[in-house]
Amino acid sequence: MKQEVDKAEWPVCTIVPGVGKRVRSTDFLQEVVADWFATDCSTIASAIADLAVRPVPDLVIVMLDERPRDHLLLARQIRALPGPIGTVPVLAYAAADLDDTVLRDNGIDAVLPARCSAAEIADRVAGWSPAGWLDGITRLAAAFGAAEIAPIVAAFHTQIGEAVAELDHRTNRTTAHQIAGIAGTLGFHRLGQSWLAVSEGDETMRDSARRDARVALHALNRPR
Numbered sequence: 001m002k003q004e005v006d007k008a009e010w011p012v013c014t015i016v017p018g019v020g021k022r023v024r025s026t027d028f029l030q031e032v033v034a035d036w037f038a039t040d041c042s043t044i045a046s047a048i049a050d051l052a053v054r055p056v057p058d059l060v061i062v063m064l065d066e067r068p069r070d071h072l073l074l075a076r077q078i079r080a081l082p083g084p085i086g087t088v089p090v091l092a093y094a095a096a097d098l099d100d101t102v103l104r105d106n107g108i109d110a111v112l113p114a115r116c117s118a119a120e121i122a123d124r125v126a127g128w129s130p131a132g133w134l135d136g137i138t139r140l141a142a143a144f145g146a147a148e149i150a151p152i153v154a155a156f157h158t159q160i161g162e163a164v165a166e167l168d169h170r171t172n173r174t175t176a177h178q179i180a181g182i183a184g185t186l187g188f189h190r191l192g193q194s195w196l197a198v199s200e201g202d203e204t205m206r207d208s209a210r211r212d213a214r215v216a217l218h219a220l221n222r223p224r
Helices: 028-032 044-053 068-079 100-105 118-126 135-144 146-167 173-186 189-199 203-221
Strands: 012-016 035-038 059-063 090-094 110-113
Touching: 044 068, 059 068, 068 090, 110 118, 135 146, 135 173, 146 173, 146 189, 146 203, 173 189, 173 203, 189 203
Parallel strands: 012 035, 012 059, 059 090, 090 110
Antiparallel strands: none
């Protein structure tokens, strides 16, 4: 059973199968995204080349299998790509638990545990959708002019990038509070809520804050 989420809010996704494998048309992951395509993954190089020339997706899901080292290398190489594709959130669909430090060091943002039901996977994937995230900026630009808003957005983009990197190591509650305030002003409401919770000492919201920051960064980086 799918999560009760409007399909318009699901992310457009690239699914990267295990190296040398293909995603079957019956793979249930296609049922939890608005649109999807699988890369040519006969080799790591072919997968990277394929990603580099396709439209930038909202999300990349890497299928970790019996050769996780190859796929961790693939995730690192995705991160090294220039332009918006290099900032796309990357999730790992994996049967085994993976160390958070290993994930972060290889550019993977989160894990979709294979043991979860399709409904649970749908719920997790939906959280990475950028649908509507730039509506607030669009309204502000219409009201005050794009030239007035652009420097504020650029500065916020830089601040989010620095803060999410710092969040992997420690919690700076002052920075988190600043991000929450600016996010609210610019219409990034979910980002504002999760970072406000972190600023108030709620450590259970760290993963949500990191996810929301990564979604915001990618939304801002994509061509508009």
